[in-house]
Amino acid sequence: MASTPSSLPRDTRIDAERFWSTIERSAEIGLGREGGLSRLALSDADKEMRDVFVGWCREAGLAATVDKVGNIFARRAGRENDLPPVVMGSHLDTQANGGRFDGIVGVLGALEVVRRLNDIGHITRRPIEIVDWTNEEGGRFSPPMTASGCFAGAYSLDFVHGRPGDDGPTFGEELKRIGYLGEAPVGGRPLDAYFELHIEQGPILDAERIEVGVVTHAYASHGFLVAFRGETAHTGPWPMEKRRNALVAAARLLVAVDDIGWDHAATGGKATAARLAAWPNKAGILSDWAECVCDVRHDDPATAAVMAERVTRGVGEAAARAGCTAEILDRWQWGGRIFDADMVAGVRETARSLGYNHRDLPSQAGHDAYFLARVCPTAMIFTPCRGGITHNNNEFASREELAPGVNVLLHAAVARADR
Amino acid sequence: MASTPSSLPRDTRIDAERFWSTIERSAEIGLGREGGLSRLALSDADKEMRDVFVGWCREAGLAATVDKVGNIFARRAGRENDLPPVVMGSHLDTQANGGRFDGIVGVLGALEVVRRLNDIGHITRRPIEIVDWTNEEGGRFSPPMTASGCFAGAYSLDFVHGRPGDDGPTFGEELKRIGYLGEAPVGGRPLDAYFELHIEQGPILDAERIEVGVVTHAYASHGFLVAFRGETAHTGPWPMEKRRNALVAAARLLVAVDDIGWDHAATGGKATAARLAAWPNKAGILSDWAECVCDVRHDDPATAAVMAERVTRGVGEAAARAGCTAEILDRWQWGGRIFDADMVAGVRETARSLGYNHRDLPSQAGHDAYFLARVCPTAMIFTPCRGGITHNNNEFASREELAPGVNVLLHAAVARADR
Missing domain, CATH: 3.40.630.10 (Zn peptidases)
Incomplete structure (x- = not known):
């Protein structure tokens, strides 16, 4: 035994x-x-x-x-x-x-x-x-x-x-x-x-009725904090071609991010429009500032990097389309084979020896x-x-x-x- | 005289x-x-x-x-x-x-x-x-x-x-x-x-160096307060196809509204993405609520009505695309030939008699x-x-x-x- x-x-x-x-x-x-x-x-x-x-x-x-x-x-x-x-x-x-x-x-x-x-x-x-x-x-x-x-x-x-x-x-x-x-x-x-x-x-462990998940690695994730700058103006008379509505730039970026997620959904990729703040963000006035948080994730780091590059280009595209300027204020990245191989093996062996059904999976x-x-x-x-x-x-x-x-x-x- | x-x-x-x-x-x-x-x-x-x-x-x-x-x-x-x-x-x-x-x-x-x-x-x-x-x-x-x-x-x-x-x-x-x-x-x-x-x-009076504007009527305007409902979930593991991110629905509507404005810009139409609020609106969690204020305006009431109908359909489209439900909480409408013809004529005649160059224009x-x-x-x-x-x-x-x-x-x- x-x-x-x-x-x-x-x-x-x-x-x-x-x-x-x-x-x-x-x-x-x-x-x-x-x-x-x-x-x-x-x-x-x-x-x-x-x-x-x-x-x-x-x-x-x-x-x-x-x-x-x-x-x-x-x-x-x-x-x-x-x-x-x-x-x-x-x-x-x-x-x-x-x-x-x-x-x-x-x-x-x-x-x-x-x-x-x-x-x-x-x-x-x-x-x-x-x-x-x-x-x-x-x-x-x-x-x-x-x-x-x-x-x-x-x-x-x-x-x-x-x-x-x-x-x-x-x-x-x-x-x-x-x-x-x-x-x-x-x-x-x-x-x-x-x-x-x-x-x-x-949903994996629950769907497969597995008792213990042995976490082998982490999805490659790229996160972005993006600020757009435009100009306040009246929502009525101000011509479309003069508008620099930062809220529009932010909305365009978040839609682009969501589209990226769908394009990679079949292979388990995700992209998230997580947060949008704008100022003044009121009826009657165009916003001159907006800030977004978004991220992309994929189990395959090369795919995640492609998704991230598409976000980067999407920032410029959204800003240009709305007549705004954009700045990526912060970028974060995590994931990959960050866990200790011996400890992961130890967790797997422990689950096995205690008689639990278990499987490897990423976080x-x-x-x-x-x-x-x-x-x-x-x-x-x-x-x-x-x-x-x-x-x-x-x-x-x-x-x-x-x-x-x-x-x-x-x-x-x-x-x-x-x- | x-x-x-x-x-x-x-x-x-x-x-x-x-x-x-x-x-x-x-x-x-x-x-x-x-x-x-x-x-x-x-x-x-x-x-x-x-x-x-x-x-x-x-x-x-x-x-x-x-x-x-x-x-x-x-x-x-x-x-x-x-x-x-x-x-x-x-x-x-x-x-x-x-x-x-x-x-x-x-x-x-x-x-x-x-x-x-x-x-x-x-x-x-x-x-x-x-x-x-x-x-x-x-x-x-x-x-x-x-x-x-x-x-x-x-x-x-x-x-x-x-x-x-x-x-x-x-x-x-x-x-x-x-x-x-x-x-x-x-x-x-x-x-x-x-x-x-x-x-x-x-910009009209300033561009044409006109001293007094005689306001004949108001642009036909249609405004909307729209709420989207989705479901909170994790921004990481939750599959794209299960997501019901209300922030995505709202962003999609605001982009659609902006597009409507551009399609009618050449004839002086405007469409405004004015406001977006979401909850919890944070990194790490999908938002289950978002609210938008937007409007469309055109000098021609029939065109404005078409733009408004496109917003209405855009609400449904944005909600469906994001897996959310939508409700138009408020709609407002103004404009048209609302001013008193005799008073408008009186303003025009006053400007003329005082020797000011003037022109008719809409608000x-x-x-x-x-x-x-x-x-x-x-x-x-x-x-x-x-x-x-x-x-x-x-x-x-x-x-x-x-x-x-x-x-x-x-x-x-x-x-x-x-x-």
């Missing part, structure tokens, strides 16, 4: 009821539409959830530390505490119309792993840390994954603190207001490994793990997600569907920490 | 310096971008301007009354005060990037007319009233021309008071806050006539006068507007360019009031 890669008894399993009770408690904080959550980063609801989470960590004997961008690290000592820790986690914030599982499963699954280790008195060789990354969703402060990006050195502390919220105050002001402006430096310390358990946020969404992969060996584990529905109040996964992923996290993380 | 239609001595002219000084004082209140104003309706700046205006009216011996939607009427008694008044006016609010003349010229021009009548001791047969209509621009509260619409019975008092501002409080709350929630009923009283002097907001923008035309005989007088630039901080008209229009207002209004 095969053994697991982990040093735990092979039949060790998490307490699925206890884990589910934490999901249910979380689902009470920051209620959104029916069944969903609207727990925007650094809101009162986020603070409440953080307080509950820190309370649970302390009860589990962990030492909680908060860094200067609000990331919470809860540490369980190992046998050799000078060794870098094995870190597990995700995020507790949600989109404005978010679900009860996205991100949350990764943080509370890690908590359950630690609780289980406490139950059985297993002390790992390396210390273990649970992490809640601040503002993964970007539902209130842009960009998403702000704080894991800062941890990985992609964003400066000042940049993160200065991010304006949609409702006025900055990231830094809100962090201070809710009492999570910590003193620990952000990043700059070695991590042994990072595991992120997450709902798939896609298509953005995750904090993408930034962590720049810092340390990283792997992701996916659970099913009913119908692939996510970023929606109807997001769902049952405790039976979630438990296998948490068990794989338990054994894979302990194997890593004990090696 | 021809006489003017007015009972005033033919060489009576306004005091252009005094008039200009009121324009300059107004230009200090609610500063916007360089040279422009941002005096949004019911803001602190609007209150300040109203206070100044009411002070000027009182100094001119007028009795100021405020109605329940904040319209200010300043009355100058006539010889027969039981007769309905001749009303002159426009609005003192501006767009967010507005100019120093749009609307303002009509109110302060009317004030100068009254001051001139005071100078020469001329008492008209009918009383004269100056009016400042609240929120003509709709730069903060939609729809535009809210309060003249209420005066004409198009909008109920409750509807107007409940209009939400872009920055939170309602029209009614802001009206009360700035102290202009008056007690006078809105409308419901007979007016003898309404004159509105306005900058052209188009292409929306004006309070369109609603007043439903209530009483109405006419508009246009002054030049440099380069046709308006709803822009570079809007400009010199005192020399404005004076002829104010003089035509003086003689035409007095002729009407004395008949």
Whole structure:
């Protein structure tokens, strides 16, 4: 009979009821539409959830530390505490119309792993840390994954603190207001490994009735923040040929982006018109400013690069057509073979040895793990997600569907920490 | 030698310096971008301007009354005060990037007319009233021309008071806050006539070096408020063929509207993508709601009707293409031969008799006068507007360019009031 890669008894399993009770408690904080959550980063609801989470960590004997961008690290000592820790986690914030599982499963699954280790008195060789990354969703402060990006050195502390919220105050002001402006430096310390358990946020595992997704790589994604500049004028008498309506330029770009997505839909490509803001954006006056966020994604990096180039040309085309100027203010790119091959193999072997049906698949969404992969060996584990529905109040996964992923996290993380 | 239609001595002219000084004082209140104003309706700046205006009216011996939607009427008694008044006016609010003349010229021009009548001791047969209509621009509260619409019975008092501002409080709350929630009923009283002097907001008079525009009719305009409903989902894994991104539907409609404008540009048609709002409108999540404001305008009503039908079909097409549902929440229509033929002829004859070069032309923008035309005989007088630039901080008209229009207002209004 095969053994697991982990040093735990092979039949060790998490307490699925206890884990589910934490999901249910979380689902009470920051209620959104029916069944969903609207727990925007650094809101009162986020603070409440953080307080509950820190309370649970302390009860589990962990030492909680908060860094200067609000990331919470809860540490369980190992046998050799000078060794870098094995870190597990995700995020507790949600989109404005978010679900009860996205991100949350990764943080509370890690908590359950630690609780289980406490139950059985297993002390790992390396210390273990649970992490809640601040503002993964970007539902209130842009960009998403702000704080894991800062941890990985992609964003400066000042940049993160200065991010304006949609409702006025900055990231830094809100962090201070809710009492999570910590003193620990952000990043700059070695991590042994990072595991992120997450709902798939896609339909594959659910459709194929697969219990565990072994995340091999990430879709190649290219994102764009584009600004158009035109000129205000009256919507009535001003002749078409003199108009420089930035809203028209932005709308033309977003339509072009959507068309790109359809052209590559048959091979699983996606292109998203995500955001459009304009000013003054009122009846009676042409807008002289508009800003768009859009992205393209494809499993094949070469195809994604072609899609991205088409967006770039689409920016110029949309601007020219509307008589405006355009500037690509920011471009981001992620994806590819960023995960650690040994850790991915370890996750696959763990799923197999625990008797779960499993499959390899790419991640298509953005995750904090993408930034962590720049810092340390990283792997992701996916659970099913009913119908692939996510970023929606109807997001769902049952405790039976979630438990296998948490068990794989338990054994894979302990194997890593004990090696 | 021809006489003017007015009972005033033919060489009576306004005091252009005094008039200009009121324009300059107004230009200090609610500063916007360089040279422009941002005096949004019911803001602190609007209150300040109203206070100044009411002070000027009182100094001119007028009795100021405020109605329940904040319209200010300043009355100058006539010889027969039981007769309905001749009303002159426009609005003192501006767009967010507005100019120093749009609307303002009509109110302060009317004030100068009254001051001139005071100078020469001329008492008209009918009383004269100056009016400042609240929120003509709709730069903060939609729809535009809210309060003249209420005066004409198009909008109920409750509807107007409940209009939400872009920055939170309602029209009614802001009206009360700035102290202009008056007690006078809105409308419901007979007016003898309404004159509105306005900058052209188009390039014709300036290009042709014409001093006075005789407004014969209004462009046929059709406006639309359209809402699209879709479904939130993740911008990454969610397949193109399952997406119901309301932002895409809205962008597709606005592009279609812009195309309609270009197809009719050669005959002076216009189509405007004016506003787009979406929710959540963030990176990472598809929007499940979007709302657009758009309009089409043409001098020929039949052509405008065809353009409008194309918008209507475009709404369905955009929704279908994006997998969304659509609802046209509001449609408005104005224009046509709405002005009083005798008053238009009187304006034309006045301009001729005063020796101004003048021409007939249509109005292409929306004006309070369109609603007043439903209530009483109405006419508009246009002054030049440099380069046709308006709803822009570079809007400009010199005192020399404005004076002829104010003089035509003086003689035409007095002729009407004395008949």
